[in-house]
Amino acid sequence: MIKRALKHTFTLLNVDHVKLGSKWNYKNVISPYFRIYYIDGGAGEIWDSSARIKLEPGFLYIIPSFTLCNLVCPHYLSQYFVQFFEESSDNISLFEKNRSILRVKAAEIDILNFARLLEINPGRGINRSDNPRVYEKNIFYNEYRELNNRQSMSTFTETHGILLQLVSRFLTAETFKHKDAGQVPVKILNAISYIQLNLQHDLSVTNLAKRANLHTDYFSRLFHQHTGERPVKYIHEKRIERAQYLMVTTQMTFSEIAAQxxxxxxxxxxxxxKKITGMSPGNYKKQMDQASF
Structure with a gap:
């Protein structure tokens, strides 16, 4: 019997229904968590480097983690939203090859799922203050973890199930460009997993090639062929993604984050x-203080 297991799990951060105005206007937002919106009134826009997308009633939108985007509401926007973290058994995101904003027509089940998420997870909004700087990030994230830990097994399981359902709406052949992992050599998959798990250690291309028992030049070409990026660029991107996560979820200094x-x-x-995100670490942290909460 062939068994197929889910490698990806999703953990709730926030869920709410909000009515927004022109103050919802943020540029160059990059979050270490996923966002899904269901629009039930008004209009807005979100865009990334590849497309400008209208936010309009009757549609679902997903912004994968570490996707650079802009958010704007000219006048009025009513939306359900959920924010959640992703974990995977190999530390490779389900959206590794799909770091872009996706949109699908909402179905009745999606509306019911959002309503149910709100019902079983009360008090998980982010409307605690008009001033986002009042939050200490480690306190905020410890609080969401504690809320998840206090959930009953029934609620925890149902919440995860709903998040899986919402994510699945974007995984159709028409929307989701997924590269069959079976086409990627095992040695490259192992190298990707090793990189994700050892970002704080020496990840020179020479050492990665040696682990794969391949010549350095051949390993680099093979890696580029199956990932679309050279090993050094890929490693830098993953390290900066990890740094962004630490900057949002901890109070570590930039020196500590650099070492980690x-x-x-x-x-x-x-x-x-700055080369990868287009801004300095300080400006990024300031932006997240203003936009994330």
Whole structure:
């Protein structure tokens, strides 16, 4: 018998129904968590480097983690939203190859699912203050973890099931461009997993090629062929993604984050961070203070 197991799990952060105005206007937002919106009134826009998408009633939208986007509401927007973290057995995101905003027509079950999420997870909104700077991030994230820990097994399981259902709406052949993992050599898959699990350690291309028992040049070409990126660029992107997560969920200093993500010093960390995100670590943290909550 062939068994197929889910490698990805999703953990609730926030869920709410909100009515927004012109103050909902943020540029260059990059979050370490996923967002799904269901629009039930008004209009807005979100866009990334590849497309500009209207937010309009009757549609679902997903913004995968670490997807650079802009959010704007000209006048009025009514939306259900859910924010959640992703974990996977191999530390590779389900949306690794789909870091872009996706949109699908909402079905009745989607509306029911949002209503049910709100019903079984009361008090999980983010409307605690008009000033986002009042939050200490580690307190905020410890609070959401504690809320999840206090859920009954029934509620925890149902919440995860609903999140899986909502995510599944974007995994159709028409919407989701998924590359069959079976086409990727095992040695490259192992290298990707090793990178994700060892970001704080030495990840030179020479060492990665040696682990795969391949010549360095051949390993680099093979890696690029199956990931679309050279190993060094890929490693830098994963390290910066991890740094973004730590900046949002902890109170670690930039020097501590640089060490935790494998950069030899804060100056090199800042250089690569700005090269990938387009902003300095300080500006990124300031932006997240203003936009995330």
């Amino acid at each position: 993500t494998g950069f030899e010093n804060i100056f090199y960390f800042s250089k690569i961070f």
